[in-house]
Amino acid sequence: xxxxxxxxxxxxxxxxxxxxxxxxxxxxxxxxxxxxxxxxxxxxxxxxxxxxxxxxxxxxxxxxxxxxxxxxxxxxxxxxxxxxxxxxxxxxxxxxxxxxxxxxxxxxxxxxxxxxxxxxxxxxxxxxxxxxxxxxxxxxxxxxxxxxxxxxxxxxxxxxxxxxxxxxxxxxxxxxxxxxxxxxxxxxxxxxxxxxxxxxxxxxxxxxxxxxxxxxxxxxxxxxxxxxxxxxxxxxxxxxxxxxxxxxxxxxxxxxxxxxxxxxxxxxxxxxxxxxxxxxxxxxxxxxxxxxxxxxxxxxxxxxxxxxxxxxxxxxxxxxxxxxxxxxxxxxxxxxxxxxxxxxxxxxxxxxxxxxxxxxxxxxxxxxxxxxxxxxxxxxxxxxxxxxxxxxxxxxxxxxxxxxxxxxxxxx
Numbered sequence: 001x002x003x004x005x006x007x008x009x010x011x012x013x014x015x016x017x018x019x020x021x022x023x024x025x026x027x028x029x030x031x032x033x034x035x036x037x038x039x040x041x042x043x044x045x046x047x048x049x050x051x052x053x054x055x056x057x058x059x060x061x062x063x064x065x066x067x068x069x070x071x072x073x074x075x076x077x078x079x080x081x082x083x084x085x086x087x088x089x090x091x092x093x094x095x096x097x098x099x100x101x102x103x104x105x106x107x108x109x110x111x112x113x114x115x116x117x118x119x120x121x122x123x124x125x126x127x128x129x130x131x132x133x134x135x136x137x138x139x140x141x142x143x144x145x146x147x148x149x150x151x152x153x154x155x156x157x158x159x160x161x162x163x164x165x166x167x168x169x170x171x172x173x174x175x176x177x178x179x180x181x182x183x184x185x186x187x188x189x190x191x192x193x194x195x196x197x198x199x200x201x202x203x204x205x206x207x208x209x210x211x212x213x214x215x216x217x218x219x220x221x222x223x224x225x226x227x228x229x230x231x232x233x234x235x236x237x238x239x240x241x242x243x244x245x246x247x248x249x250x251x252x253x254x255x256x257x258x259x260x261x262x263x264x265x266x267x268x269x270x271x272x273x274x275x276x277x278x279x280x281x282x283x284x285x286x287x288x289x290x291x292x293x294x295x296x297x298x299x300x301x302x303x304x305x306x307x308x309x310x311x312x313x314x315x316x317x318x319x320x321x322x323x324x325x326x327x328x329x330x331x332x333x334x335x336x337x338x339x340x341x342x343x344x345x346x347x348x349x350x351x352x353x354x355x356x357x358x359x360x361x362x363x364x365x366x367x368x369x370x371x372x373x374x375x376x377x378x379x380x381x382x383x384x385x386x387x388x389x390x391x392x393x394x395x396x397x398x399x400x401x402x403x404x405x406x407x408x409x410x411x412x
Contacts, residue, residue, distance in 0.1 A: 174352045198260070285336075
């Protein structure tokens with residue numbers, strides 16, 4: 001792919017707002033290369049694309065590749081930078097949506113819009129199809145609502161949009177932690193012991209069975225996104241030093257049992273929870289790129305150590321991730337998380353979507369998001385360098401001044 005992208009399928013290649021008939025919002029801020037002078041004319045072409053102009057010579061029909069990052073969170077801004085600073089110097093126009101019109105990530109987009117909140121899968125899929133058609137989207141990269149979109153790839157293809165998503169069968173399993181563990185264990189991938197609970201009696205039984213050898217246990221929702229509901233069981237009384245240290249997500253078994261019983265008594269809908277050993281020690285997160293059918297292209301493992309990340313030169317995490325990717329036939333970007341239990345690595349979770357920390361892999365010299373776009377559009381990831389592993393990076397915070405966003409009406 002060269003400095004531009006030639007749109008196919010008979011779409012209008014004129015004004016970038018032609019599909020919707022509405023003026024496009026300018027980005028409030030844009031992250032650009034630190035040394036633009038090293039990019040020469042390619043950098044100038046990117047600037048022109050970001051302002052909605054056709055590229056290259058007079059009369060050229062090439063325009064920027066339009067990529068939509070739906071449900072764009074804060075970490076998406078780093079992915080936007082990787083896409084814009086792609087190794088092919090191809091012009092990219094970033095579209096982003098979020099349920100909140102004031103989401104910071106929208107300020108980094110070339111075009112932004114509010115997406116519907118708490119709607120069923122059919123409604124969300126129709127919104128996504130309409131958004132793609134109105135904006136002439138070439139590539140959709142969804143980090144959420146995969147269950148609404150995975151089965152609609154052909155519908156998106158008919159309007160000229162390529163959907164970056166794994167097969168519906170994989171999405172269906174991997175959005176449930178309990179079914180993920182069941183399928184992984186059946187395929188020989190190491191997993192911890194676990195129990196699924198929905199009421200107080202099941203909880204107490206699970207704690208008794210799993211805690212017999214003195215294991216510290218934890219509980220978390222069994223669905224796709226469980227970080228907010230994660231708690232470590234600790235029935236010890238509160239100590240003074242607990243008030244003087246950084247807070248930990250601790251809860252007593254009695255408190256959780258009482259909450260489940262109270263919810264049942266009040267006829268609340270109670271989701272499934274997983275009780276399992278608390279896997280202490282560094283978490284290893286493996287970002288993977290794979291071709292349709294589960295053929296691994298590359299895998300980059302990194303370990304967390306506070307604010308630092310180790311880019312691991314260790315084949316074992318990549319081997320386990322590769323077995324999982326192949327078993328579930330994952331496509332494009334996915335993430336596998338491992339921790340150690342009694343000295344051996346076990347599966348913590350697997351997600352058929354890019355991780356929030358995928359931007360950290362840029363320090364290996366590999367641009368995973370752009371390679372995935374190339375793989376999606378052309379069937380080949382391009383010339384990928386061997387990842388530079390063994391390094392250590394620090395994750396820090398940055399700030400940027402932005403204009404006050406204009407009110408953007410939600411679409412329902």
